[in-house]
Amino acid sequence: MATETKVREQLNARAKEERVTLGISGMTCAACATRVEKSLKKVEGVLNANVNLANEKATVEYIPGKTNIDRLIAAVQKAGYGAKSAQDLDVDSEKEARQRDYQEQKRMFTIGAVLSSVFLLQMISDFVMVSFPDSAFRFHLHPYLQFLLASVVQFYVGWRFYKGAYNALRGGSANMDVLVSMGTSAAYFYSVVNVLTGNWHHLYFEAAAIIITLILLGKMLEARAKGQTSEAIKKLMGLQAKTARVIRDGQEIDIPIEDVRVGDIIFVRAGEKIPVDGEIIEGSSTVDESMLTGESMPVSKNVGDTVIGATINKHGSFKFKATKVGKDTALAQIIKLVEEAQGSKAPIQRLADQISGIFVPIVIGIALLTFAISYFLLGFTPALISAVAVLVIACPCALGLATPTAVMVGTGKGAENGILIKGAEHLESAHRVTTIVLDKTGTITKGEPEVTDIVTTGDYFELELLQFAAIAEKGSEHPLGEAIVNAAKQKGLKLGEPSRFTAIPGHGIEAEVTDRKIMIGNKKLMSEKGIPIDPIVNRMEELESQGKTAMLMALDGKLAGIIAVADTVKETSAQAIRRLKDMNIEVIMITGDNQRTAEAIAKQVGVDRVLAEVLPEDKAVEVEKLKQEGKIVAMVGDGINDAPALVAAHIGIAIGTGTDVAIEAADVTLMRGDLMGIVDSIKLSKATMRKIRQNLFWAFAYNIVLIPVAAFGFLTPILAGAAMAFSSVSVVTNTLFLRRWKPVRV
Numbered sequence: 001m002a003t004e005t006k007v008r009e010q011l012n013a014r015a016k017e018e019r020v021t022l023g024i025s026g027m028t029c030a031a032c033a034t035r036v037e038k039s040l041k042k043v044e045g046v047l048n049a050n051v052n053l054a055n056e057k058a059t060v061e062y063i064p065g066k067t068n069i070d071r072l073i074a075a076v077q078k079a080g081y082g083a084k085s086a087q088d089l090d091v092d093s094e095k096e097a098r099q100r101d102y103q104e105q106k107r108m109f110t111i112g113a114v115l116s117s118v119f120l121l122q123m124i125s126d127f128v129m130v131s132f133p134d135s136a137f138r139f140h141l142h143p144y145l146q147f148l149l150a151s152v153v154q155f156y157v158g159w160r161f162y163k164g165a166y167n168a169l170r171g172g173s174a175n176m177d178v179l180v181s182m183g184t185s186a187a188y189f190y191s192v193v194n195v196l197t198g199n200w201h202h203l204y205f206e207a208a209a210i211i212i213t214l215i216l217l218g219k220m221l222e223a224r225a226k227g228q229t230s231e232a233i234k235k236l237m238g239l240q241a242k243t244a245r246v247i248r249d250g251q252e253i254d255i256p257i258e259d260v261r262v263g264d265i266i267f268v269r270a271g272e273k274i275p276v277d278g279e280i281i282e283g284s285s286t287v288d289e290s291m292l293t294g295e296s297m298p299v300s301k302n303v304g305d306t307v308i309g310a311t312i313n314k315h316g317s318f319k320f321k322a323t324k325v326g327k328d329t330a331l332a333q334i335i336k337l338v339e340e341a342q343g344s345k346a347p348i349q350r351l352a353d354q355i356s357g358i359f360v361p362i363v364i365g366i367a368l369l370t371f372a373i374s375y376f377l378l379g380f381t382p383a384l385i386s387a388v389a390v391l392v393i394a395c396p397c398a399l400g401l402a403t404p405t406a407v408m409v410g411t412g413k414g415a416e417n418g419i420l421i422k423g424a425e426h427l428e429s430a431h432r433v434t435t436i437v438l439d440k441t442g443t444i445t446k447g448e449p450e451v452t453d454i455v456t457t458g459d460y461f462e463l464e465l466l467q468f469a470a471i472a473e474k475g476s477e478h479p480l481g482e483a484i485v486n487a488a489k490q491k492g493l494k495l496g497e498p499s500r501f502t503a504i505p506g507h508g509i510e511a512e513v514t515d516r517k518i519m520i521g522n523k524k525l526m527s528e529k530g531i532p533i534d535p536i537v538n539r540m541e542e543l544e545s546q547g548k549t550a551m552l553m554a555l556d557g558k559l560a561g562i563i564a565v566a567d568t569v570k571e572t573s574a575q576a577i578r579r580l581k582d583m584n585i586e587v588i589m590i591t592g593d594n595q596r597t598a599e600a601i602a603k604q605v606g607v608d609r610v611l612a613e614v615l616p617e618d619k620a621v622e623v624e625k626l627k628q629e630g631k632i633v634a635m636v637g638d639g640i641n642d643a644p645a646l647v648a649a650h651i652g653i654a655i656g657t658g659t660d661v662a663i664e665a666a667d668v669t670l671m672r673g674d675l676m677g678i679v680d681s682i683k684l685s686k687a688t689m690r691k692i693r694q695n696l697f698w699a700f701a702y703n704i705v706l707i708p709v710a711a712f713g714f715l716t717p718i719l720a721g722a723a724m725a726f727s728s729v730s731v732v733t734n735t736l737f738l739r740r741w742k743p744v745r746v
Contacts, residue, residue, distance in 0.1 A: 030400025080167030183391030211721030218725025283318030402695030410688035430685035547600035616641030
């Protein structure tokens with residue numbers, strides 16, 4: 001209990017702060033996200049703020065009392081953007097808002113495309129007339145008609161860019177809208193002046209109109225692709241049952257899932273979804289839990305077993321008592337965790353954020369410099385064309401989308417396959433792990449040991465010894481103690497209550513049973529109590545060499561015998577460890593067991609290095625030692641005594657079948673309880689990081705290469721607009737290939 005209390009104190013140190021998610025509207029590029037983030041961080045009481053351009057949300061950690069949600073929303077609005085608490089946005093309303101925005105973009109693009117097609121026809125006609133003077137194809141728009149059509153595109157279809165630019169400049173920043181509105185306005189107003197002065201040979205209405213239309217096309221496709229990056233969340237939300245069949249006043253009634261209360265008795269038939277979390281009180285069945293664990297094999301369920309909401313009852317019917325409903329269900333917690341992970345920021349994104357903050361001013365500076373030099377060398381018109389091309393080609397959007405879209409897809413794919421990753425930083429760190437420390441009991445092994453041997457010194461019968469041991473261990477929660485109690489129950493032995501029970505961490509237990517003093521534990525315990533073990537030590541070592549945990553037992557200060565317990569190794573442990581070693585990752589087993597038993601288990605599964613006889617409180621110390629050696633350490637465990645080590649490691653990985661406190665302390669949770677999940681986690685991290693690097697390379701290379709090309713006059717504004725429109729689309733589309741990732745199958 002002391003260990004658990006200590007860990008909970010560490011975890012609750014963060015409880016003085018609160019976290020809120022805000023839905024942000026009006027962002028168009030990475031510069032917008034950076035601006036909103038800076039505005040939030042300036043608010044007094046804000047500890048940290050992450051703004052995700054991909055899902056248009058801000059996650060803010062703040063100290064209650066120093067600030068509140070209203071102040072945070074006001075700060076975002078002052079920066080020129082809209083904000084709402086995510087609690088005010090349910091899934092349906094958010095989906096409807098995105099759909100409305102997409103339809104509006106589609107409508108504006110259609111209008112722009114129709115009007116721009118007229119300009120496109122004129123461009124083709126001009127090209128044909130120059131290349132083929134004898135051609136009969138002639139199409140020419142009167143300058144005043146061009147003026148009229150271009151004005152509709154510029155100020156109706158392209159109004160969103162002016163509005164976005166105004167809000168950004170009012171908030172003290174510059175974004176993509178500023179670049180687009182400046183570039184297209186330069187081409188448009190220069191053409192207007194030439195129309196009014198009769199200089200009809202230098203009109204660039206088509207450039208302004210087609211650029212706006214192409215960028216709208218890119219934004220429309222980007223919005224559609226971004227929606228696909230959050231498919232995992234939509235799938236998880238779609239898994240929940242809509243109604244529950246509740247027994248009230250002896251009658252079965254179907255009620256909405258939102259009306260189910262804790263304590264309700266719910267009846268589930270074969271083939272139906274289990275509506276909420278609970279405990280079976282009548283009947284039995286097999287349940288498909290693949291949505292939760294990724295494990296395809298149905299799990300047998302009987303009276304007393306836990307069932308999880310949204311899993312599927314395959315065969316029998318049963319009644320269960322609701323224990324968790326609404327936001328407390330496992331599915332709701334998973335969705336919340338994935339949403340938080342998708343809104344977090346990976347460390348690799350810092351460089352992109354820093355560049356995004358100064359990107360637009362730098363581009364404007366390059367455009368002005370390009371205009372000045374070109375004007376001096378070539379004249380006004382070529383200078384204007386080159387400057388417009390520079391403004392339009394620059395794309396801060398790709399920089400802003402490169403990392404968050406990959407994080408969204410990566411964490412989503414993990415959740416679909418029973419790997420819950422708490423934050424983007426953990427998803428990034430996992431691929432750098434060099435050493436994995438595996439707890440033995442419940443991690444490498446099933447954690448369900450059974451009594452295999454009872455050896456007596458001759459003073460007691462085996463069943464007599466087992467009965468004493470079982471009564472003494474009745475107050476223990478240790479798996480070895482539970483194995484002894486279960487063995488006694490299977491033998492039909494009567495078990496009373498111990499009059500005193502004391503657990504000695506890392507050593508064993510002491511208890512009193514009918515005025516008899518009982519000790520069960522290891523050599524250290526017997527040595528400290530001055531009990532000689534020489535007559536039986538050879539037999540003990542023989543049992544340990546077989547991979548069994550041999551516990552010495554003393555009655556009234558005298559050695560009474562040995563009770564040996566064996567824990568079965570999980571079916572996939574050896575294969576998972578082999579795959580980890582194939583990835584050049586060092587695998588270490590840590591356990592409180594003695595060296596001989598630990599090495600026997602290690603040999604079975606292929607672990608080369610063993611840290612044995614480690615007390616629970618020293619596991620974290622051993623992890624720290626490995627870190628000091630320069631290793632990137634991942635700790636994998638499932639018990640309360642593993643929690644400090646999980647916190648100490650670079651990456652803490654909890655087996656989901658373990659305790660809540662271990663899962664709470666971990667950075668990654670494997671819902672399946674299978675070590676192959678570690679392999680999958682690292683492979684998923686590598687696949688995600690590969691996509692992030694590809695995206696960042698493309699985003700940086702695009703801007704580094706094409707901005708100078710435009711500055712030197714080798715790119716027309718229309719081609720620049722087309723390239724800009726599809727740069728961010730290409731980044732998001734590349735990320736979507738990550739959805740093909742599949743876990744390793746045994």
